Amino acid sequence: MTLPLSFAPEVRTALDAGRPVVALESTIITHGMPYPQNLETARAVEAEVRAAGATPATIAVSGGQIHIGLTPEELEKLAQTPDAMKLSRADLAFCLAAGRTGATTVAATMICAHLAGIGVFATGGIGGVHRGAEESFDISADLAELGLTPVTVVAAGAKAILDLPKTLEVLETHGVPVIAYGQDELPAFWSRASGLKAPLRADSPAQIAQAHLLRARLGLAGGQLIANPIPEAAEIPREEIVPAIEAALAEAAAQGIAAKEVTPFLLSRIFELTEGRSLVANIALVLNNARLASAIAAEIAKA
Numbered sequence: 220m221t222l223p224l225s226f227a228p229e230v231r232t233a234l235d236a237g238r239p240v241v242a243l244e245s246t247i248i249t250h251g252m253p254y255p256q257n258l259e260t261a262r263a264v265e266a267e268v269r270a271a272g273a274t275p276a277t278i279a280v281s282g283g284q285i286h287i288g289l290t291p292e293e294l295e296k297l298a299q300t301p302d303a304m305k306l307s308r309a310d311l312a313f314c315l316a317a318g319r320t321g322a323t324t325v326a327a328t329m330i331c332a333h334l335a336g337i338g339v340f341a342t343g344g345i346g347g348v349h350r351g352a353e354e355s356f357d358i359s360a361d362l363a364e365l366g367l368t369p370v371t372v373v374a375a376g377a378k379a380i381l382d383l384p385k386t387l388e389v390l391e392t393h394g395v396p397v398i399a400y401g402q403d404e405l406p407a408f409w410s411r412a413s414g415l416k417a418p419l420r421a422d423s424p425a426q427i428a429q430a431h432l433l434r435a436r437l438g439l440a441g442g443q444l445i446a447n448p449i450p451e452a453a454e455i456p457r458e459e460i461v462p463a464i465e466a467a468l469a470e471a472a473a474q475g476i477a478a479k480e481v482t483p484f485l486l487s488r489i490f491e492l493t494e495g496r497s498l499v500a501n502i503a504l505v506l507n508n509a510r511l512a513s514a515i516a517a518e519i520a521k522a
């Protein structure tokens with residue numbers, strides 16, 4: 220049985236030639252942002268990767284195939300499919316078997332990128348330990364995946380809706396290097412500051428690429444999390460975003476929102492509560508992550 224992977228021609232060509240390729244996820248498109256900003260952002264992120272000299276590979280599932288790179292038409296269609304399955308490790312194979320349409324989270328995108336031979340992936344923010352997890356046990360499968368699958372994930376930290384200290388603890392348990400880029404502090408998605416020191420710090424794409432290659436050489440399972448702070452001009456300072464986060468969390472609790480619905484609910488409520496500012500920041504941080512991921516992919520391709 221051959222792998223159900225369907226490559227966009229430009230991605231196949233780039234991989235065969237050993238040129239830098241950056242994987243991009245699709246849950247951010249279907250469940251992370253409203254239409255049409257989701258489509259505009261997906262296009263802009265791909266353009267950013269190209270401008271940095273790499274080839275973008277947006278990953279999604281449909282028709283029994285994992286698509287590694289989408290055509291403009293496929294991207295447009297996906298952006299208008301909010302009821303696509305939100306795929307993680309648990310439901311990827313089921314979605315393929317059922318022939319359904321699915322958008323890949325960080326966890327599922329890592330799996331697909333690795334199968335496709337892509338080592339670097341850019342997103343907005345990973346999932347993590349939800350607040351109150353001591354009661355709900357709600358911990359994103361993204362964390363365990365980072366401990367299993369050898370892909371370097373560039374994100375703006377974990378989303379600030381989460382319990383960040385507990386998220387760092389779980390990543391440590393899974394042996395995941397959490398590397399802040401260009402600062403000592405762990406960034407918190409919409410804000411550059413979290414009040415937490417990151418376990419590791421890197422100041423150049425070459426250093427991150429070296430660590431990526433050495434992990435493979437050492438036979439270490441799992442990936443790296445690169446926590447890239449949002450650009451200063453786009454950030455929402457912590458004291459401004461925290462009230463919106465608190466309000467959205469209280470509403471989610473009152474409405475009994477659980478499991479896969481939590482993150483999309485919180486993101487969309489924070490969007491409303493900040494009158495769209497959170498989305499503007501989210502778009503800026505994803506573009507910034509796409510640039511850094513492209514630079515890391517270029518260094519790996521060189522080596």
Ligand code: PSU
Pocket residue numbers: 244246247250251252323324325326342343344345346347359360361478479480481482486501505
């Ligand atoms: N980054 C964003 N917006 C998003 C996501 C990442 O800027 O919506 C998605 C990713 O797909 C990530 C998911 O895997 O949020 C986390 O969902 P959960 O907390 O349910 O694991």
